[in-house]
Amino acid sequence: MNDKVSRRKIITTGLAAVAGVSGLGVAATIADRYGLLAPDHQGVCGVGEALTYGAQRLLMASHSLAREFGRSEISKVHPVNHEHPDYDPYKRLLYGKFADWRLYVDGMVARPAAFSLDGLKRMPFRSQITELACEEGWSYIAEWTGVQLSYILNLVGASAKAKWVVLYPFNDFWGSIDMPEALHPQTLLAFGMNGEDLTADHGAPVRLRIPRQLGYKNLKFLARISVVDSLKNVGDGNGSAAPEIGYSWYGGI
Ligand SMILES: Nc1nc2c(c(=O)[nH]1)N[C@H]1C(S)=C(S)[C@@H](COP(=O)(O)O)O[C@H]1N2
Numbered sequence: 573m574n575d576k577v578s579r580r581k582i583i584t585t586g587l588a589a590v591a592g593v594s595g596l597g598v599a600a601t602i603a604d605r606y607g608l609l610a611p612d613h614q615g616v617c618g619v620g621e622a623l624t625y626g627a628q629r630l631l632m633a634s635h636s637l638a639r640e641f642g643r644s645e646i647s648k649v650h651p652v653n654h655e656h657p658d659y660d661p662y663k664r665l666l667y668g669k670f671a672d673w674r675l676y677v678d679g680m681v682a683r684p685a686a687f688s689l690d691g692l693k694r695m696p697f698r699s700q701i702t703e704l705a706c707e708e709g710w711s712y713i714a715e716w717t718g719v720q721l722s723y724i725l726n727l728v729g730a731s732a733k734a735k736w737v738v739l740y741p742f743n744d745f746w747g748s749i750d751m752p753e754a755l756h757p758q759t760l761l762a763f764g765m766n767g768e769d770l771t772a773d774h775g776a777p778v779r780l781r782i783p784r785q786l787g788y789k790n791l792k793f794l795a796r797i798s799v800v801d802s803l804k805n806v807g808d809g810n811g812s813a814a815p816e817i818g819y820s821w822y823g824g825i
């Protein structure tokens with residue numbers, strides 16, 4: 573057993589033991605105190621998910637990287653899950669090749685900003701060949717190009733007290749990620765795919781590409797990003813639209 577495996581075992585059996593002896597409510601209270609509770613825990617009922625998130629967060633110290641692939645491993649077929657929004661403001665921007673699109677960044681930042689697509693493309697970018705895995709059971713490998721979200725957060729001066737980054741697309745499938753995930757080097761605001769601009773159906777002009785989490789966390793058609801220290805008053809307080817359709821807020825792989 574290597575170090576990581578034994579640590580995982582200690583953490584999960586530890587939290588499970590607390591849950592067993594004192595009830596899930598107490599485990600949730602302890603997890604919450606250490607910032608290990610997912611926003612959609614909904615008290616005792618969802619606490620299993622919350623503990624999965626907590627256990628993964630404790631292991632995050634290693635900053636594990638999602639696997640990257642070689643160019644020859646790029647998939648021939650790239651399925652789409654949810655076509656681009658059938659929404660006039662979006663369609664107008666698409667028609668204008670997103671010249672008038674801006675990515676608004678606000679919330680707990682020293683310098684709120686509105687970035688154009690060209691502006692983003694002029695920033696330092698990186699390309700990575702990773703797998704996008706949909707919770708429905710299919711996946712594909714592609715090359716995504718974009719700016720690290722951490723770079724943007726530095727640029728706008730995100731507060732050290734901030735805990736979450738909320739992402740708003742042009743449809744109602746909004747979501748959020750926590751700061752460790754937002755600052756992870758593989759978390760990109762992607763504008764390119766397989767050497768081309770992102771197509772509308774794959775999330776143009778810019779999508780979140782977060783290869784350590786399932787497909788549905790990889791929000792497409794982004795319009796605005798907001799940095800916050802609490803999700804309680806954002807939407808219904810569950811951290812994203814995903815719980816409404818039965819997916820947990822945390823989609824870690
Ligand atoms: N805004 C928005 N982002 C979204 C979705 C969506 O419906 N709306 N679908 C998600 C799901 S379930 C998956 S699996 C991936 C699929 O990405 P792709 O269509 O580029 O393959 O996008 C995710 N991002």
Ligand SMILES: [Mo]
Binds near residue numbers: 707708
């Ligand atoms: Mo998905």
